[in-house]
Amino acid sequence: MLTMTRLLLLMIRWLGNRSLRSGRRITAVLAWPMMQLMGRRRHIADRNLELCFPELTSAERESIRHQHFRHLAESLTDFAHSWTHQGPLGPEYGSVEDSHHLSEACQSGQGLILLTGHTIAMELGARLVAEAAAAQGLSITGIYRPLRNPRLEAFQNQGRRLYSQGLLQRDDLRGMVRHLRRGGILWYAPDQDFGPQRSAWAPFFGLDAATIKAVPELAKLGRARVMGMYPILDQTTGRIVVHLDRVWENFPSSNPIADLTRFNAFLEHHIRRAPAQYWWLHRRFKSTPGVQY
Numbered sequence: 001m002l003t004m005t006r007l008l009l010l011m012i013r014w015l016g017n018r019s020l021r022s023g024r025r026i027t028a029v030l031a032w033p034m035m036q037l038m039g040r041r042r043h044i045a046d047r048n049l050e051l052c053f054p055e056l057t058s059a060e061r062e063s064i065r066h067q068h069f070r071h072l073a074e075s076l077t078d079f080a081h082s083w084t085h086q087g088p089l090g091p092e093y094g095s096v097e098d099s100h101h102l103s104e105a106c107q108s109g110q111g112l113i114l115l116t117g118h119t120i121a122m123e124l125g126a127r128l129v130a131e132a133a134a135a136q137g138l139s140i141t142g143i144y145r146p147l148r149n150p151r152l153e154a155f156q157n158q159g160r161r162l163y164s165q166g167l168l169q170r171d172d173l174r175g176m177v178r179h180l181r182r183g184g185i186l187w188y189a190p191d192q193d194f195g196p197q198r199s200a201w202a203p204f205f206g207l208d209a210a211t212i213k214a215v216p217e218l219a220k221l222g223r224a225r226v227m228g229m230y231p232i233l234d235q236t237t238g239r240i241v242v243h244l245d246r247v248w249e250n251f252p253s254s255n256p257i258a259d260l261t262r263f264n265a266f267l268e269h270h271i272r273r274a275p276a277q278y279w280w281l282h283r284r285f286k287s288t289p290g291v292q293y
Contacts, residue, residue: 005151012155015077016084020092021238023077031073035066038281042069045280047293052205053275067276071120071233078240082123083159088131093124094231094240099132101227102185105247106138111180111224112247114140115215116231117191117267118279121240125231126187128242130163133185139165141179142187173218180222190215191267193286202260205268210287216252216259226251228263230270233277243270 015023035042045068049061056064081093105112114129116122130140142164147153157167165184168175176186190212193199199210219226228245245266252259271278285291 005149008152009155012076012080013084015080018077020077020081023080024074024238027073027076028070029073030076031066031070034073035069041281044283044293045069048280048282048284049275051207051285051291052271064276065280068120068278068280071277072281075120075123078121078124082127083156083162086162089124089127092239094128094234094242096128096132096242096244098244098246099129099136101244101246102129102133102138103136105225105227106183106185108225109183111183111222112185113180113219113222113224113226114185114187114229115226115263115266116187116189116229117271118189118282119231120277120279121231121233122189122279124240125229125242126160127163128231128240129187129229129244132242134163138185140185140187141166141168143168143170143176143189145170173214173221176218177221180218180224186222186224188215188218191284192282193284193288196287199287200257200260202257202264204264204284207285207291208288209264209285211260211264213256213260215263216256219252228266230267232270232274 015027018026042065045065046061049064053061053064102112119125126142133140142160144157144167146169147156160167168179168186179186192212193210194212196210198212198214200213201208202211203209204211218224226248228248229242231240231242233240248262251262283293286293
């Protein structure tokens with residue numbers, strides 16, 4: 001395991017020293033081997049696409065899956081650049097649409113939650129937003145899930161500290177609330193199925209999806225405002241464009257299900273713009289009655 005980790009970190013550092021375009025061309029060749037070796041994950045992706053896009057033919061869904069694995073392979077280079085690039089990212093990496101929404105949202109002095117989802121562009125997208133915030137005198141703290149490999153986690157977190165104010169583990173509710181009450185900004189991607197005990201049912205692609213209740217609860221406890229953000233890779237230019245919503249008015253509301261429905265609808269809208277870029281490897285509907293993987 002130690003040797004494999006060393007090799008992986010060497011590869012990440014090597015990719016980080018290549019140009020973004022060159023690195024993506026190199027890692028793109030891993031798409032087919034990844035699809036063959038990750039048989040279980042390939043099946044999960046196929047099932048998710050079948051559930052979310054029943055109107056498509058099997059051939060159309062298979063095409064999305066092939067594109068998805070290519071994006072996954074290319075995103076290895078994106079992760080490498082995000083974690084190792086010194087100094088601000090250049091314009092060839094991407095841009096943030098309506099970045100002024102950040103400073104406008106923070107004028108009240110309240111904390112701000114940037115809600116997003118897992119996509120192949122999430123890592124560079126997060127860095128682009130963090131750098132856009134820094135240009136306005138703001139800083140962002142990320143919420144993350146600890147990795148099973150402590151050495152890889154340390155490398156990942158060291159890289160993320162190049163552009164973020166700090167990092168909080170996803171179970172550190174007290175730390176999140178404290179940060180928000182101090183007027184801080186949190187980056188949060190809670191779009192997974194955490195089980196029915198921690199979730200409520202909210203529609204997602206026409207299905208009841210277990211959606212974590214912490215989304216409106218955290219905003220309420222932290223007395224924070226909420227804004228949606230979503231990064232999409234422009235396949236023509238290779239640049240990542242991050243969409244920033246205005247602050248969501250009346251969020252959280254008195255109806256938690258309506259709040260969770262709003263979050264899922266935001267994700268679904270952007271996923272449909274670039275279906276192959278969403279992280280289909282998660283069992284998003286594992287708690288949904290009648291759904292099997």
